[in-house]
């Protein structure tokens with residue numbers, strides 16, 4: 001990355017002086033610390049040495065590695081050893097000797113102080129003659145905003161995120177020709193928020209948009225604002241937008257937005273950091289409001305914790321489009337592995353698909369790490385190619401570390417999650433709620449969910465009938481029901497479903513007048529599951545007796561719905577069993593796959 005600073009010849013010369021000083025003091029040694037001569041002989045014996053260059057009293061060489069683009073260098077001090085040459089020849093090492101010249105060293109030894117002094121003089125003199133005022137913007141915070149041009153990142157560098165890519169392609173088209181969108185009167189959303197677990201390629205995709213469209217990429221990281229002085233963060237945000245406007249078309253990317261955009265109430269109360277964050281956030285909100293996407297600047301941000309973001313950031317006209325990037329499924333993982341193994345020589349018999357099968361829950365970054373680890377294991381073994389067993393060894397090592405950090409499901413747990421999620425899906429398909437099941441997955445996602453069933457309404461709905469609410473309850477409870485019927489034991493996995501179901505059932509009784517016993521009165525007026533808010537204290541303006549009836553009625557609704565769920569699942573058990581099998585092997589089932597299974601087995 002190149003910080004955006006104006007070119008200053010004085011500074012340049014100053015740095016050049018220091019560089020030369022460093023070089024002449026250190027000599028021409030490569031950065032690697034020397035290894036003992038005995039170690040060198042061992043390398044030689046093990047046939048690990050590719051080539052050596054002998055000069056003066058040092059030997060510098062390269063080791064054989066699998067990854068040709070990353071050669072491993074070493075150096076050692078020479079020992080009087082007449083057997084060296086025959087040994088090198090026997091080991092098939094390419095070797096040569098170079099004559100060490102001291103001319104450059106000697107010259108630099110007296111040239112560098114001169115250059116250093118010239119630079120210093122220029123620096124002082126130049127500053128004295130320069131007019132004071134706007135040119136001297138040291139207070140401005142330009143140095144920390146990074147701008148990159150000609151990014152080499154492309155969409156093809158990120159695999160397993162096809163849905164997100166399709167959506168982001170629209171942005172590339174826009175950046176390539178902003179006027180096309182204006183002409184059609186189309187309005188782009190103001191800001192795009194990439195949401196997904198760490199390491200799934202959010203930063204990668206943002207850079208790929210800039211690379212594909214060949215525009216400048218202004219980026220800043222939310223966490224950089226944390227340790228700043230009051231007022232500096234706000235100034236930086238202002239600079240960022242100002243500079244971007246001058247470079248349109250371009251991209252502004254705010255990585256890790258949650259570090260900056262935490263809901264204001266969530267910050268530690270009363271600390272100085274709080275003031276600073278609040279100022280910065282307010283400045284960002286102000287910039288967003290004055291932001292005009294038709295000028296050819298695309299605003300992107302990324303976060304893995306959307307739930308802590310200040311709601312003001314997500315309002316319409318701000319970051320009003322969310323693009324979800326999930327952990328990859330088996331097919332996605334195969335493609336990601338293929339990308340990261342491009343530079344590595346792999347065994348032709350290696351099956352990437354079977355490695356993908358062993359790595360459920362791995363993110364793109366985890367897979368990249370895995371590819372590296374496997375290559376290291378193979379190199380240690382002295383092998384020429386990376387084989388299946390190297391991957392198995394690397395996976396074991398990595399999973400040990402990952403299990404603590406994120407969720408990797410064991411085989412048994414995955415099966416349970418599959419039954420649970422297919423329970424939801426089966427009930428949803430069978431009860432025809434006016435929604436289709438878009439996707440079922442057993443890949444852990446986000447903070448809490450181990451798997452998920454994505455349902456999608458088939459049309460816009462404003463009113464919900466009693467029958468539909470009852471069916472909805474049954475779908476929510478079907479996850480638990482499926483565990484109970486097909487897994488013989490229940491788990492804690494349904495807690496969230498039960499919460500939601502209870503909310504709905506209670507609202508049916510207290511707000512929608514759907515209980516015959518209680519009639520049309522409403523109770524607990526402020527609570528609403530549809531507003532997504534929980535009021536801390538409910539006002540109880542009814543009798544203890546009424547309160548008991550509310551509880552009974554709620555209970556009644558829930559248990560009726562649970563019976564409906566059980567009945568539905570039992571009558572579609574063939575479909576459920578078959579799709580669980582498919583789900584376990586593929587990890588995600590898409591809408592059309594579910595439809596096929598449904599047509600076949602129901």
Ligand code: ADP
Nearest residue numbers: 157158159198199200201202203204336364365
């Ligand atoms: P995030 O920003 O979502 O935390 P990054 O974009 O920083 O994740 O990903 C880190 C690295 O992991 C990337 O540079 C890339 O090498 C690898 N990676 C992540 N996701 C993918 C993917 N979908 N395809 C290929 N490589 C990926």
Ligand code: MG
Nearest residue numbers: 202203255302
């Ligand atoms: Mg990132």
Ligand code: ZN
Nearest residue numbers: 420479494497
């Ligand atoms: Zn569930």
